[in-house]
Amino acid sequence: MEVGKGGKEVSGGEKDVSGNHLGDKKVTVVFVLGGPGSGKGTQCANIVEHFGFTHLSAGDLLRAEIKSGSENGTMIQNMIKEGKIVPSEVTIKLLQRAMLESENNKFLIDGFPRNEENRAAFEEVTNIVPEFVLFFDCSEEEMEKRLLNRNQGREDDNIDTIRKRFKVFVESSLPVVEYYNSKGKVKKIDAGKPINEVFDDVKGIFSLSHEKILEHIMAQSLKPIKWPTGADLSKG
Numbered sequence: 001m002e003v004g005k006g007g008k009e010v011s012g013g014e015k016d017v018s019g020n021h022l023g024d025k026k027v028t029v030v031f032v033l034g035g036p037g038s039g040k041g042t043q044c045a046n047i048v049e050h051f052g053f054t055h056l057s058a059g060d061l062l063r064a065e066i067k068s069g070s071e072n073g074t075m076i077q078n079m080i081k082e083g084k085i086v087p088s089e090v091t092i093k094l095l096q097r098a099m100l101e102s103e104n105n106k107f108l109i110d111g112f113p114r115n116e117e118n119r120a121a122f123e124e125v126t127n128i129v130p131e132f133v134l135f136f137d138c139s140e141e142e143m144e145k146r147l148l149n150r151n152q153g154r155e156d157d158n159i160d161t162i163r164k165r166f167k168v169f170v171e172s173s174l175p176v177v178e179y180y181n182s183k184g185k186v187k188k189i190d191a192g193k194p195i196n197e198v199f200d201d202v203k204g205i206f207s208l209s210h211e212k213i214l215e216h217i218m219a220q221s222l223k224p225i226k227w228p229t230g231a232d233l234s235k236g
């Protein structure tokens with residue numbers, strides 16, 4: 001099935017281009033981005049509970065693919081161990097399948113797009129534009145501490161891979177955040193605070209109406225994104 005491409009077919013062969021479509025349903029997508037250990041998964045679980053979204057973590061889908069014994073399993077496992085980004089084709093297929101299999105139409109896509117290739121390929125293949133991008137801003141020092149204490153048995157939670165993941169985040173993922181910031185789509189959250197306080201800020205965003213979210217984003221969209229705290233990326 002061609003998913004979302006060019007909008008949903010409506011009667012008379014016309015295309016309905018209002019909003020995002022996936023197969024037959026109209027969908028809302030929020031991208032959740034932030035460095036490794038910034039708390040994306042933790043906050044997505046809270047958003048699911050309070051706001052009825054379905055959480056799709058690209059990393060979790062890739063790890064499930066390894067476990068399933070798929071032909072791509074070994075390649076994915078090697079990429080994750082090295083902190084590298086898996087080719088978009090693989091990740092996008094997993095995301096599309098998960099969205100199609102879900103009965104929900106509101107998705108939090110966590111950890112995707114992770115680089116320019118992810119971003120452009122997703123847009124090209126699905127035609128889906130995110131409602132907004134939730135960006136968890138946290139210092140590397142705090143993220144490193146969290147990852148080393150996570151204890152979930154992840155093969156990439158060791159100091160060597162963590163350093164590689166930070167480098168990939170700065171070099172490949174932050175430019176994607178900058179891209180969406182230039183489109184006025186980024187909602188930045190201070191993720192260095194305790195979990196409950198971060199969720200208070202997240203709640204503030206999800207409780208706003210669509211119009212208010214846009215107003216809120218526009219009010220801050222002219223400010224350059226700063227990461228890690230104190231570094232002004234707009235100055236190269």
Ligand SMILES: Nc1ncnc2c1ncn2[C@@H]1O[C@H](COP(=O)(O)OP(=O)(O)OP(=O)(O)O)[C@@H](O)[C@H]1O
Binds near residue numbers: 037043150151
């Ligand atoms: N605000 C916070 N303060 C302290 N610890 C936190 C906070 N948010 C999350 N944690 C803890 O930090 C660890 C990493 O959190 P989480 O798995 O949500 O991060 P993530 O952004 O999804 O990371 P990854 O990109 O590696 O999947 C977890 O052990 C979690 O309990």
Ligand SMILES: Nc1ccn([C@@H]2O[C@H](COP(=O)(O)O)[C@@H](O)[C@H]2O)c(=O)n1
Binds near residue numbers: 058079
């Ligand atoms: N779009 C993505 C997302 C993730 N990966 C790989 O999975 C690793 C773990 O991701 P988390 O979000 O769970 O931290 C990540 O380091 C990448 O190797 C990917 O390739 N593409």
Ligand SMILES: [Mg+2]
Binds near residue numbers: 040041059111
């Ligand atoms: Mg995660």
